[in-house]
Amino acid sequence: MSTPMFTDLSRRNLLKGTGVALGSLLLGNALLTGCSSPGGGPAGAGAKGATPLSMQLGWLLNSGQMGEAIALQKGYYDDIGLQFKIKQGGPSIDGIALVAAGESQIGQISSSPSLMLARSQGIPIKAFGVGVQEHPYAWISKSDSPIESPDDLIGKTVGGPATSEILFKAFLAANKIDPEKVEYVATGDTIAPLLTGQVDAFGTWLNSKSQRRELGEDFVSMPLAKFGVPLYAYIYYTTDEVLEKNPEIVEHYMEATAKGWTYVRDNIDEAAKAMVQMSPEVKLDDIKDDGGALMDYIFSADTKTDGWGTMKKEVWQTQIDLWDELGQFNSAPPKVEDVATWQILDATADVRPKAS
Template sequence: MAMIEDAGRRRALRTLTAGALAAGGGLLSVRAFAGGLATVNMQLGWVPGGNQVGEVVAKRLGYYEKEGIDFHIQPGGPNIDGVAIVASGRFQTGEISSSPSIMLAVSEGLPIKCIAVGLQQHPYTFFSLKKAPIRSPQDMIGKRIGIQSTGMVLLRALLAKHKIPENQVKIVPIGADMMPLVAGQVDAVTGWQTNTTALKPLGADRVDLRLWDTGVRLYALPYYATTSMLKEHPETVQGFLRATARGWMYANQNRDQAIDMLVKDYPNLNRADERVAIDSLMHYAFDQTTQTQGWGAMDAAVWEEQIAMYGQLGQFRAAQPKVDDVMTLDVLKATHSSRLKV
């Protein structure tokens, strides 16, 4: 893909901002009290599911309420630009699938910053089969790589990092399922390693090559807020992060109960599938870094690395953002002790 974000985002932001002004403004204020609580809406970039298990647990166990917050999850989807919605001030916080969406939005002038990340490493993976395994970037040479349009820049980054000319790999546009690999139409497909349900058709013959392990380090499930929210309501943002961290930590330690809560909130989910998926998810949410820095920790150096990489690939239409424009460690520092244990 040439660019992940386009003029549509800027138009959406202008429309949303105009709507906020027409409605009398004030949308950035979280002090629209609901029973004495500050309302915080978290806008997603997708339809809610297993990735929200921590927030579901935190809400059901009253962690947000204890922080003085009336918390709501706002669903996203393919036709919803969640980042633009939050940037307009309509909602207070947001979560997006991958960190590049944050830095690309900031480069376009949207006033948001990442405050924490849900997963310590990105689970984006190239899946192949044992009969024709792809265990390293060099194994891709001469192979057919099935990939969605949104993943093209990630493949380009991998090839560039390992100095593999793009014309040495055959790129095959595919959808989100694994069947092209099963049917032998491609030699590899892509997806999240945490999406255990989608990976079922590949069975025990699956071979994984994680993007992170190839040296392309991105974050997954980053949380963000507007710069105005961070400046005007820092205590509320800190309370939101404390409660969210507690929810994730409880879910990690009580996985069966967490999945019970999840399927009660989202009955369309399959409990058995989600119970398998949570083990993979928690492997990414908690690691050696979180043992000392707590859930949600992130490294400015990783952000610097990916900004430079996207700049080299020509992904920024406007000015290349600086690390401090894209993320802040202030909220993590203010909540450090609260994110180490439930």
């Protein structure tokens, strides 16, 4: 079977030596609590006696954490008794390994395959909610040479980050396209190869408007979700141990965060400013554009019915089946109940706002 592609570090090695390996990583992993609360103190500082809760990211702060940023600024976590902090990820940090080792109680990853693969390797984590219902990843092409259907890829060259190759393989498999008839080139994150004609299509997140600013809106897209690959994005997860021993802190987190994201939905400008306060290195215009575009993927018919953060068992099963077909699991594929739990969603059903 092929080697899973969604790992930053060897999780098995990290988990064998958590005392030294994880400790050295965390020395450079700043706790992000820099937003100013209405009372003037640091947001997330928490009231006296508040319960500490940290969330480990799989990557750097971006528009996918706007809900948390506004919830920190508005004091939603403080109100519910949480002293909440975010730990950034990055290219040399394996967030899943850190959460599994107990360095943070919860985590967030950008795409669901990472969690499925980790669980198949015996790492005791489960998704308890989904931030983005419809994965925004797509292959885009210029409108003067459009690629409008999977069959149009035959004989073409497709580019994108190296880690997205497995997404492309899944896309081809779901649409019965022979991978030998399409060339994939790892071009990195820049859209330049598409603009210069080096590739015919380019893989990107459709909400990343800042990344394709040079292209503007003059392009054709083939989204994963609309062509047989219904992945989830910005997945929230925790360990089996936390779910068993301290589920209430996860429930409180979901309640406050759902409130934050619902506020963001109608107040993008304010939320973007909260993100910049939290992480001054991000650009206000980029966060505002990307965050605004992300709302279309976060709020859906499902969230209108079941509330922010909901997820479906059948969608998880489709993902597991497809990744198994691609030979991505080094052992037996995990079951849906292994990779996801509805325990937290059920407990917070009445407090997670329903919106579309």
